[in-house]
Each structure stands twice: as structure tokens, then as C-alpha cells.
Amino acid sequence: MKRPTIADIARRAGVSKVAVSYALNDRPGVSEAKRNTIKAIAREIGWQPNSAARALNGAQARAVGLAVCRPARILGMEPFFMELISGIETELSARSYALLLQVVRSQEQELEVYRRWWGEGRVDGIILVDLHFDDPRVPEAEELHLPAVVIGHPSQTASLTPIWSDDSAAMRETVEYLAALGHRRIARVAGLPQLVHTVLRDQAFTATCDELGLTGHTIVHTDYTGEQGAHATRRLVSAANRPTAIVYDNDIMAVAGLSVAQEMQLEVPADLSLVAWDDSPLSQVVRPALTALSRDIPRYGAQAAQSLLALIGGEHVTGVQAETAKLTPRGSTGVPKDPTGARTPHGPAV
Secondary structure, eight states, X not given: OOOOOXXXXXHHXXXXXXXXXXXXXXXXXXXXXXXXXXXXXXXXXXXXXXXXXXXXXXXXXXXXEEEEOSOHHHXXXXXXXXXXXXXXXXXXXXXXXXXXXXXXXXXXXXXXXXXXXXXXXXXXXXXXXXXXXXXXXXHHHHHXXXXXXXXXXXXGOTTSEEEEOOHHHHHHHHHHHHHHHTOOOEEEEEOOXXXXXXXXXXXXXXXXXXXXXXXXXXXXXXXXXXXXXXXXXXXXXXXXXXXXXXXXXXXXXXXXXXXXXXXXXXXXXXXXXXXXXSOOHHHHHSSSOOEEEEXXXXXXXXXXXXXXXXXXXTOOOOOEEOOOOEEEOOTTOOOOSOTTOBXXXXXXXX
């Protein structure tokens, strides 16, 4: 079938193509009644704007871009990204904006995607995730004058608008809680070591353990997958002085860690306490249910979209500090049998 055009709308409405263009782009020059008629005809015949033509005319694409440098199979299992995107979509759809999502293999490919999207007029702005130190995407967006919101700490976003939460405070609360229960050997199964939020969490974890005199703390970095979470857990609990508590950087790894503990006949939480960063239904359906750091992730995404739409609209936008994740204790944490994690000759742990 032939794609509907502005000429088709003009013919049916009995007006000029210029009048149709004014009406569809909400420009003055046509009456409100005629504008409504023209838009109704456009919807009826299935007309959609041509992005290339709109770019040439300087019109908005009414779309926001999000490129994610993670394997697609991981995104499909990662509740955080699904909830974040749902929050972004909720805000965008209410304003008749689309979300253009692309999975990329590298930051270089991600930069090329942004250049292409902006050059072709396919997006009006972008949301950056997984912020790195000295992140090349930040100066690139600045140079392109591309409206951008960064989900990441403001220390690394330069002139771009950040939205972030206080990961350091959340980590301090978690370590202090575990120490109050009597844990003295605590491990952290972290995410990708090049990400800003990973480093901030690492630093807060180490500093809090040192302040509390917890000398047996350790950090293992992973790629966020259940496979690496399980592998890291197996290594940690097989050590001579195993940790009595582990804090994971996502719920997928925490669930994998729970499976490993059960496989190795460790009682949770008596032998091993587990904490997941970012709560989800997955954390709550396992047994015992996982203690987790909870926050409203869809709202986090909605706040990012709101800030970006304001930027696109020409407003002055400052950074947004979202709510700090709060610890939600459940059955996976408790007082340890042996705070040292010492082994006996006849079992996995005392």
C-alpha cells in the first residue's frame, strides 16, 4: 500500500498542503476546528511524519534515544533496566513521545549511534546510563549540543544534567546493619569495575568496614550475570575464613548466591546472610526472601524523562537527586552462628 502523504490529507480536508503542515505541527495559521479536522483525517488514514523530512524542516522528532552497552540477553533478565524503561515510557507516552532503544556492543558504537540519531533528526535528546569515569559520551553530547540527561553521579557529568541517588549512604546503612547483627566478615559481589556507581559503592563499603573494624571484608567484581554471581559466591564461601554476609550489586546475583548457599548446605541466614541491591519481585518470591535495598526505580526513570523533556523544551534544568535506596530486611539476613566464618572438619560452616 502507498504510504499516506500530506497531499492525501489536504485533498480530503479540502485545504492546501501548507495548511496541513501548519495544523500537524501545531503552528498558527489555521483555525482550531480545521486543525482538529486535519489531525483526525491524519489518524484515520494512518499518516506518520517522515523523520528525514522533519529534520530538514527543523521540526522535532518527538522521540528520545536510549542506547545500552550491555548484552541483550542480560537486559532481558535485569529487572532494574526493565523498571527504569517502564518509568521512562510512562512519562514519554503521556507526552506523545517515543523511546528509541538500541543495544550496542561498545562505547564507540554507542557514540556513532548518537551521532547518527542526532544528524538524521531521529531524536530530540538522549538518556545516558552506565556512567564511566572520564566518559567520552559526555563531551560528545556537549559538542553536538545534544540535549542529554545522565543517570549517574554529578561529579562525572560536566555540563550535562544528572539524576542520581546517594549510593554511598545506602551502602553505609547496609554494612552498619550487618555489623549490628554481629557480622565481622562481609563480602561484596559488585558489578562492572569501570562504572562510577560501582566505584562509589566500593569506596563506601571499604570505608565503612574499616571504620567499624571489620577486617575481613573483600570485593569481587562481576558482569552482573547470575553465572558470575554464583561463581563469585562459590569462591567466597569455599575460602578458609569465609564471609558470614554477602552484599550483591543486583537481585539476579543474589538469587544465584542463595542457590549456591543451598547447594553447599549453608543455612541462610544462620551460616550466611545475603543482601540484594535493588528490590524486585524476584527477591521476594525466593525462600528465604532476600533482604534488599529498595527504591522506586520506575519513578527514577520518569524523573529522567521529565528532566530531558524540559531540556528539549528549552527550560533550564538542574540535576535531580532521587531518593536514596532504603534497606528492607527480610529472611535472608540474621545473627550469624559464628561471626568469624570459621569452618569445622565435618561441615561447610559452624
